[in-house]
Amino acid sequence: MNNMEIDSEIRLQDEKDPLKSFRNAFFIPKDDKGNERVYLTGNSLGLQPKEAKTYLLEELEDWAKFGVEGHVHARRPWVEYHSFFSESLARIMGAKQEEVVAMNGLTANLHLLMVSFFRPKGKRTKLLCEGKAFPSDLYALRSQLRFHGLDDSNLVLLHPREGEQSLRTEDILAKVHELGDTLALSMLGAVNFYTGQFFEIQKITQAIKAVGAFAGWDLAHAAGNLPLELHKWDVDCAAWCSYKYMNSGPGGVSGIFIHEKHHALTDIPRFEGWWGHDSESRFKMPDHFQPMPTAEAWQLSNAPILSMAAHRASLDLFDKTSMQELRIKSLKLTAYLEEILNELGRKYQTDWSILSPIDPEQRGCQLSLLLPKKGRALFDYIQSHGVTADWREPDVIRLAPVPMYNSFGDLNRLKKIMIEFYETH
Numbered sequence: 345m346n347n348m349e350i351d352s353e354i355r356l357q358d359e360k361d362p363l364k365s366f367r368n369a370f371f372i373p374k375d376d377k378g379n380e381r382v383y384l385t386g387n388s389l390g391l392q393p394k395e396a397k398t399y400l401l402e403e404l405e406d407w408a409k410f411g412v413e414g415h416v417h418a419r420r421p422w423v424e425y426h427s428f429f430s431e432s433l434a435r436i437m438g439a440k441q442e443e444v445v446a447m448n449g450l451t452a453n454l455h456l457l458m459v460s461f462f463r464p465k466g467k468r469t470k471l472l473c474e475g476k477a478f479p480s481d482l483y484a485l486r487s488q489l490r491f492h493g494l495d496d497s498n499l500v501l502l503h504p505r506e507g508e509q510s511l512r513t514e515d516i517l518a519k520v521h522e523l524g525d526t527l528a529l530s531m532l533g534a535v536n537f538y539t540g541q542f543f544e545i546q547k548i549t550q551a552i553k554a555v556g557a558f559a560g561w562d563l564a565h566a567a568g569n570l571p572l573e574l575h576k577w578d579v580d581c582a583a584w585c586s587y588k589y590m591n592s593g594p595g596g597v598s599g600i601f602i603h604e605k606h607h608a609l610t611d612i613p614r615f616e617g618w619w620g621h622d623s624e625s626r627f628k629m630p631d632h633f634q635p636m637p638t639a640e641a642w643q644l645s646n647a648p649i650l651s652m653a654a655h656r657a658s659l660d661l662f663d664k665t666s667m668q669e670l671r672i673k674s675l676k677l678t679a680y681l682e683e684i685l686n687e688l689g690r691k692y693q694t695d696w697s698i699l700s701p702i703d704p705e706q707r708g709c710q711l712s713l714l715l716p717k718k719g720r721a722l723f724d725y726i727q728s729h730g731v732t733a734d735w736r737e738p739d740v741i742r743l744a745p746v747p748m749y750n751s752f753g754d755l756n757r758l759k760k761i762m763i764e765f766y767e768t769h
């Protein structure tokens with residue numbers, strides 16, 4: 345096919361896309377000349393839903409109109425604001441409504457989960473995580489160890505085999521088996537931020553439970569990226585952030601999942617605050633804590649309404665589709681990106697390689713490109729020619745075509761800009 349044929353083929357793909365109208369629900373950043381940029385960093389900060397402003401203004405209006413009485417009289421009463429997220433979040437996470445709650449920031453929530461699920465005792469003292477985990481998670485895990493008077497040797501990191509980039513499930517299972525009754529908690533990133541690898545959560549969780557440990561997952565790069573079944577997979581606890589694939593704005597509220605089987609336990613350690621107290625008697629302000637019989641028991645404070653208003657606007661869009669539908673498009677988009685990279689790699693004999701797993705089932709939408717030589721030059725070129733991508737020192741470009749707002753046309757434009765670079769450098 346010549347270029348014109350390819351362009352019209354790609355246009356057709358976008359016209360046929362059953363989710364195409366979602367793109368219009370977002371502000372797409374533009375360059376100085378007013379052209380839309382090819383935005384491929386939804387894995388870092390999702391785009392702004394156009395409705396976010398309306399939701400935010402409604403809360404500002406209600407605050408102006410009611411003052412403190414907005415807690416009860418606002419259109420979405422603030423006292424129960426967190427509960428307006430449970431249904432949507434439950435669908436995205438594959439959970440029961442009672443198992444999820446939106447609260448705090450992600451790293452704060454990881455700590456709160458560890459208060460409950462990292463309870464080192466006797467020889468069961470080990471924490472398990474990927475070697476190339478997001479740094480904040482490693483800081484959190486190591487500081488938890490120190491908090492319990494344990495040294496760093498209790499943090500067990502998983503590394504790929506020599507010459508490989510992804511972790512093999514069989515190797516993870518073997519490590520879990522080897523750790524056996526020394527493993528207290530596993531806290532892997534369900535989708536690794538660097539390689540985009542999507543771990544086999546169900547299998548790994550099962551193995552972790554079989555050795556008597558707790559299975560926690562950091563869903564920062566998984567939530568809103570691909571379908572999850574946290575309840576069915578028997579995950580003990582999980583946390584995510586809402587500002588990546590869930591498009592809820594910089595620093596947007598995090599959320600947690602606590603499997604229902606832990607809700608009624610009275611001996612589970614938990615840091616407590618009034619928003620975790622039974623809602624029936626919360627405002628009678630009793631001296632003693634009576635937990636909510638749900639994941640809400642882990643809440644500490646009243647909700648940050650203004651930032652959560654944007655989260656609500658974003659979840660309204662997720663409510664209009666499903667993670668399954670998004671995934672169908674996502675598999676096609678990422679396959680097309682892979683095809684482009686393979687084609688250009690051959691044509692220009694680049695030294696790059698794709699770090700992300702080849703098997704689409706073992707990755708989300710992101711592809712990470714390892715470029716030992718001209719990486720930075722290519723990155724700077726595409727960045728200054730209308731592509732927003734992400735550079736990880738020293739040699740990786742991460743590209744995340746997000747099914748909710750990216751198009752095949754976006755990727756076709758990326759291709760042309762990359763060709764321009766290789767034709768001139």
Ligand SMILES: *Cc1c(COP(=O)(O)O)cnc(C)c1O
Nearest residue numbers: 449450451478480533537564585
């Ligand atoms: C993005 C990300 C974070 C960020 O943490 P915050 O507490 O939201 O600032 C932490 N962990 C992982 C795995 C992430 O991808």
